[in-house]
Amino acid sequence: MSRRSERGLTMLELSVVLAIIGVLAALSFATYERLSVRTGPQNAAADLSGALSEARARAVDRQAEVWxxxxxxIDDQGVAGQGSGGWFLVEDRRRDFGSTSAPPAGHLRYATFTPPGAVEPSPDQGSLVDAIYMDDYTRRSVRFGSTGQLVWDGVFAGLAPSACSFCTGTPRRGAIVFREDGSARLVDGAGTTFVPTGAGAVQRAGSLGLVSSDGQHEFLFAVSGPAGFVDSRSR
Structure with a gap:
């Protein structure tokens, strides 16, 4: 064994190795972040699509209403107009989440549901199944919205693209309520049943939209009540 191998690395050699490792780590992180920004909108659309499917399936399986x-x-602090939006999936086993009467102690109502703090029903009332803020996707790469470049055809032809066609109030909000039989109804910000205008399927449908921060990608969702049918488009 040589005397050089016995003494190990010099400080200079160790510094060079650490510098190389640092450069490689920085390049890997930058590549990962760019990939995350590109895939953020697709991931958000898949998450929202999954939530719509989960809500309908859970309502039928649990024989409960799912909102x-x-x-x-909103942003992740619940401040209106300051963020990219969010959605919450709430299972209502007692079917009283939408009631206008005073709730029992510890119970939530749609009227008192307030992100990020007051979002968890009591265990005997139901459960918060999921909560997603669009700002959590890398570099806020996706938000609720529509560019108007993607339009509906088929049974939903004429349905206006929208971030949320049934959302009203301050902060703006709305809900899709899936029932035990798989049907659905739309609710506006005040908790009133929302009745769309238009002919045919459009008259019974609500529209949701997601758009990437660069405007290059867009995803539309239509929910038709009373059937609870969900359709989607993307570009």
Missing amino acids: LIIYPD
């Missing part, structure tokens, strides 16, 4: 509550422009 998908949409806030199209």
Whole structure:
């Protein structure tokens, strides 16, 4: 064994190795972040699509009402107009979440549901199944919205693209309520049943939209009640 191998690395050699490792780590992180920004909108659309499917399936399976509550422009502190929006999936076993009467102690109502703090029903009332803020996707790469470049055809032809066609109030919000038989109804910000205008399927449908921060990618969702049918488009 040589005397050089016995003494190990010099400080200079060790510094060079650490510098190389640092450069490689920085390049890997930058590559990962760019990939995350590109895939963020697709991931958000897949998450929302999954939530719509989960809500309908859970309502039928659990024989409960399941609320998908949409806030199209809040941040993760619940401040209206300051973020990219969020959605919350709430299972309502007692079917009283939408009631206007005073709730029992510890119970939530749609009227008192307030992100990020007051979002968890009591265990005997139901459960918060999921909560997603669009700002959590890398570099806020996706938000609720629509560019108007993607339009509906087929049974939903004429349905206006929208971040949330049934969302009203301040903060803007709305909900899709799936029932035990798989049907659905739309609810506006005040908790009133929302009745769309238009002919045919459009008259019974609500529209949701997601758009990437660069405007290059867009995803539309249509929910038709009373059937609870969900359709989607993307570009």
